[in-house]
Amino acid sequence: MAIPRFKPGVPATLCKSYRGTIQPFPTINIQIVGNCIGMQNVKDIEIDHLGHLWVLDVGMVYDLEKPNYTCDPKLLILDIGTGRIIRSAVIPSGMYTIQSVLSGISIDLKSLTAVIADIGPNSGFIVYNYDLGYFQKFHCKILSSVKDYNEAILTISPIDNMLYFTTIEMDSLFTIPLSVFDAPFLNDISHYVNNHGLKTDVSTAMIMDTTGNLYLGMTRKVIAWNTLKNNFDVKDLYIQEVRLDWISSFAFDSNGYLWIISSAFSDFLDGSSSKRMNIKIFKRFCGTTAFALQNVQMSVNDTLPINHNSVDTKTASSICILTLIILLQILL
Numbered sequence: 001m002a003i004p005r006f007k008p009g010v011p012a013t014l015c016k017s018y019r020g021t022i023q024p025f026p027t028i029n030i031q032i033v034g035n036c037i038g039m040q041n042v043k044d045i046e047i048d049h050l051g052h053l054w055v056l057d058v059g060m061v062y063d064l065e066k067p068n069y070t071c072d073p074k075l076l077i078l079d080i081g082t083g084r085i086i087r088s089a090v091i092p093s094g095m096y097t098i099q100s101v102l103s104g105i106s107i108d109l110k111s112l113t114a115v116i117a118d119i120g121p122n123s124g125f126i127v128y129n130y131d132l133g134y135f136q137k138f139h140c141k142i143l144s145s146v147k148d149y150n151e152a153i154l155t156i157s158p159i160d161n162m163l164y165f166t167t168i169e170m171d172s173l174f175t176i177p178l179s180v181f182d183a184p185f186l187n188d189i190s191h192y193v194n195n196h197g198l199k200t201d202v203s204t205a206m207i208m209d210t211t212g213n214l215y216l217g218m219t220r221k222v223i224a225w226n227t228l229k230n231n232f233d234v235k236d237l238y239i240q241e242v243r244l245d246w247i248s249s250f251a252f253d254s255n256g257y258l259w260i261i262s263s264a265f266s267d268f269l270d271g272s273s274s275k276r277m278n279i280k281i282f283k284r285f286c287g288t289t290a291f292a293l294q295n296v297q298m299s300v301n302d303t304l305p306i307n308h309n310s311v312d313t314k315t316a317s318s319i320c321i322l323t324l325i326i327l328l329q330i331l332l
Contacts, residue, residue, distance in 0.1 A: 001025075002042040002055075005033070006064040006268075013042040014055060026083025033061055036071035037088075043151075044105045046114075049292045052086065053078045054114055056105045060098075064149075064269070069098050075105075075114060075128055087130075095126055095137040101145065102126070104152035106163065108178055109291055115181070117152030119145040119167055125189075127181045138181060139188045142174065143167070149269055153206040155214070157227060158291055164206065164214060164227070172198050173216070173225075173232070197232035207250035207258070209288035215258065217247030222260060222284075238284050252290040257283045 001015050001022075012024035012031045024031055030038030041063070044056045059073040073096060077087040096102065100120040107114055112130035117123075123143035127136045143152065145167060154165045162175045173196045180189045205217035212228040215237065222238040238260065246265040252258055260282040 002045045004043050005041045005061040007062055008065070013039055013057075014045070026078065026085070033068075034070055039076065040071045043103055046105050046107045047080060047292055048107050048112070049109055049294075050112075051080050053080045054105060054107055056102065056116055058102045067098075073100075073102055075116070077130070087133075089128060089133070089135070091126060091135055095135060096120075097122055101150065104154040104165070106154040106156045107292075108156050108158070110158055110161075111178075113178075113181065115154060115156065115163055117143060117154060117165065117167075119143045119150055119152050125163075125181070136181070136184070138186065139190070140176075140193065141188070141190045142193055145169065153203065155206050155208045157208050157212065157214075159212050160227065162227075164208065166199065166203060166206070166216075168202055168204055170199070172196065173203075205247045205250050207252070207290070209252065209258075209286065210291055210294060211288050213286070213288065215250060217250065217260065219245070222247070222258075237286075238282065252286075252288070252293060254289060254293050256285055256287045256289060258286045259283045 001017070003010055003013050003015060005013050012028055014025050014031065015022050016025040032038060033040065039055070039057050041058050041061045042055055043058050046054045048054065055076040055078065057074050057076060059069070059071040061068045072090050072093065074088055074090045076085060078085050096118060097120065100118045100122060102116055102118055104117040105114055114128045114130075116126045116128070118126060121144060122139070123141060123145070124137055124139040127138065128134070150167050150169050152165060152167050154163060156163050156178065161178045163178055164173065164175050166173045175194045175196060176189060176192050180186060180192050199216070199218070201218040201220070203216045203218050207215050208227075209215070212226060214225045214227050216223050216225070220240055221236050223234045224237045225232065225234045246263050247260060248263040248265055249261045250258060262280040262282070264278045
């Protein structure tokens, strides 16, 4: 579970739940502030179908107070079962500045490629290919943000090979073909972006299921869009008269349920105190699941597809669901 170091006082930024307790993952020794070899500020995590935990460490700590830029941002890949660090890749300094806002990570399960958004002034997507072992930066002006607090929301669909993206404050939902990230000399990809239409409200979370349905979390409801249809015709999946406030995270389990985690994170952002419940958890039966929780056929060099067994579904589901719960219990 990711526990960002927005402010001082967070001893471990990546943890696991074990028998009712929260423990640093894999160890506390590699999570000391200032130890740039270790983890500094984990903002987002993703689990793939092979049992790999992809970790976005933005390097900078205390970003909501006085930021400390001692360490560089990096992408780590860990074995979720053993905690072994499979790879640690530092993002090249030419791809970001101290004004960069690195947030959001999504994994293309077919190519084992990670896509990270930078919504700062030098906005774009930072892409890392596991097999090739290097980063590329693709500029995208649409991502540039001027808000005090904003973050990118990304999800990849293996069905249509598209990256779906927006930010908390963006008015619209966008897609871009994953194929543009295969072009080594393509600098600006802004004109490859497709605008699918206006969102009705601020969105704070997004997830895709195995049947092509995209779910967006908003202030009072969760909407669903069948991405296999041409028009941006959404339906309300879950409506709450009382404000949901901030839908912090979505997660699918292996039984067809979508778990919805709502929090008082906005109170933390503006520094206000509230007697409201900090965490609310809902679930809605959708009859589908996440791509990482099913067996995925992956084609290698256009040869016969190879079956890879999925990561243990209970482990993956638990980590996804608990990530924001633990974060907000510690911070609020």
